[in-house]
Amino acid sequence: RGALAAGAAPTLLPGGRPVTDxxxxxxxxxxxxxxxxxxxAEIGRSTDEMLAAAxxxxxxxxxxxxxDPYDLADPELGLRALDEVRFLVSLELRPSAVTExxxxxxxxxAAVHRAGSYLNWEGRVREFTTVxxxxxxxxxCRVLDTLAVxxxxxxxxxxxxxxxxxxxxxxxVTPAPGHATGSARQDLPQHGEFTVAAPEPGQARLATWRSxxxxxxxxxxxxxxxxxxxxxxxxxxxATAAGLGIxxxxxxxxxxxxxxxxxxxxxxxxxxxxxxxxxxxxxSTVRRTLGVGHGALVGVRASVTEAxxxxxxxxx
Numbered sequence: 143r144g145a146l147a148a149g150a151a152p153t154l155l156p157g158g159r160p161v162t163d164x165x166x167x168x169x170x171x172x173x174x175x176x177x178x179x180x181x182x183a184e185i186g187r188s189t190d191e192m193l194a195a196a197x198x199x200x201x202x203x204x205x206x207x208x209x210d211p212y213d214l215a216d217p218e219l220g221l222r223a224l225d226e227v228r229f230l231v232s233l234e235l236r237p238s239a240v241t242e243x244x245x246x247x248x249x250x251x252a253a254v255h256r257a258g259s260y261l262n263w264e265g266r267v268r269e270f271t272t273v274x275x276x277x278x279x280x281x282x283c284r285v286l287d288t289l290a291v292x293x294x295x296x297x298x299x300x301x302x303x304x305x306x307x308x309x310x311x312x313x314x315v316t317p318a319p320g321h322a323t324g325s326a327r328q329d330l331p332q333h334g335e336f337t338v339a340a341p342e343p344g345q346a347r348l349a350t351w352r353s354x355x356x357x358x359x360x361x362x363x364x365x366x367x368x369x370x371x372x373x374x375x376x377x378x379x380x381a382t383a384a385g386l387g388i389x390x391x392x393x394x395x396x397x398x399x400x401x402x403x404x405x406x407x408x409x410x411x412x413x414x415x416x417x418x419x420x421x422x423x424x425x426s427t428v429r430r431t432l433g434v435g436h437g438a439l440v441g442v443r444a445s446v447t448e449a450x451x452x453x454x455x456x457x458x
Contacts, residue, residue, distance in 0.1 A: 155167070156170065162185070166315070173311075190215060203230070207282055207286075211239045212429060213421075217429050229245050231248065233286075234248075238359055250280060250281060254274050255277045257270065257271045283305050345439050346416055347415055348416075348437065349419075350428050353421075357423060373423075374405045374420050374426035375405055375406050376406070376407050377408050377418040380409055382416065383407065388442075392406070392407045393406060394406065396417060402431070403419075403432065405424070417440065
């Protein structure tokens, strides 16, 4: 399950073209047969801004494609937006908190029932083919294309191959020196120097990411697969653990003003003042319980609660 990024607002058009670049917009307007000004110059809302607008009654409808609210930066805001929006459409593989609230649920094909591609962390395209043929299930791009046609728009995405072909036809722009994407990238806001507050006594800076096997809904009703997942632990560097009076195997409570979670402690090669937690494994439901993400300051203390008996003490 992929979660939408909730950081900077979307600033790029296909091929890495900055939305603020008039020439880039004109190029795509010509390619898509749109009139001048057909592509708005304004930067769109980020995920957090869309959710806040929906929760505040500014958006009448939302279409959510395979996003678990508990993967969002602020799950409480996400759930509030889903509750308040007047019309909610869900594209899903498995039941979730979105489908519980949706007015319309449109099932979409899993990866084994369709072809497509992924972009790996190196920026390389990795294609895959259909494993199970003739299921009749529609890929999400076909569902989106059909919805768009009903709204008098054409996304050219009836099949994954058509979507990939359209992106290839448009091509990518050449990055300007010193800029990640786009010849007009220098027109976007630039960030200067900034300082990061050091953890106070009893605090650490949170590092977190998802484990391959965790609480994700695609593992529902798969107890044997789930049983191979690594146990949730709070990992600390040796100096940090010693400074907090925490030993390997101790129960550790990590908390914010939103809530607390308790897991066993382990040692790892981490910078001083950092605690690592799996984002969504077992009792370590970071976003749902703590309401923060990677880089946040959190309280860390040894807990009087005993660690689960199936966790063996030892350095990781």
